[in-house]
Amino acid sequence: MKTAVIQFPGSNCDADALHAARLLLDEGAEFVWHTETALPEGTELVFLPGGFSYGDHLRSGAIAARSPIMGAVKAHAEAGGYVLGVCNGFQVLTESGLLPGALSRNRDLHFMCKPVHLRVENNATDFTRAYAAGQTLEIPIAHGEGNYYADAATIAELEEKGRVVFRYADNPNGSLNDIAGIVNERGNVLGMMPHPERAVELLLGSEDGRGVFESLKAK
């Protein structure tokens, strides 16, 4: 699956994202700088990586969501192309309107960097078919602003339509309904705070993140 990893000033999981993509999806996965206005020909997956784009100034993900490349990312998503936003990438997705809700300061203000347990709530998405329903995964988080918030109507709709894809077993940040990851209505855009790209090799502690990439690869 041809993959483009978008780099913003302050992205810092871009190399991890590229490594995971090259290992599991596409040997030719490449970086795309945020000032570009088009994706490489034939891009199937856009990977918005973690980090602190623009130093989290104004709001996390806010400036990156309004950068030149995002027009092409939105058009890609609207055409049904896959978009995966991890951590800061998830924040960019909510700020750009590709996913509903917002990510605010962690409940206890702490930056949290540790492995957490997630439950696969919906394994019928193109990002999660390699997992069993209800499977528990161990995947690291590393964020200060991962507290998922949306109004009651949005939360109800996400729940009703199975769009909550991953849920924390032990909520680390105050997210409503323990939400760790959601998809858009069409199912081609996934945003999640935990880092599956950091959990693709046992050497690094867990390979529970592989399923996200293996699910996409099988498409």
Next chain:
Amino acid sequence: MPNYQAKIYVTLKPSILDPQGRTVERALSHLNHANVGSVRIGKYIELNLSGEKADVDAQVKDIVENVLSNPIMENAHWELEEVK
């Protein structure tokens, strides 16, 4: 063209938890300010711009609503003053 300054206030919606405000609230309570009921922390932004009043009004509204605040979790209001 006249010059204006917009004074913009961005605050978290009442339904959003403000952990910073809560921390300051607890500190004030430890400092014996027993009558401080609650603290909410927001942002104050100044923009200096020039143009005709009606255009600048519409432009500031657009900037505040689409860039400087996130209406999902924040409220914003602003004042526009002519700068001589």
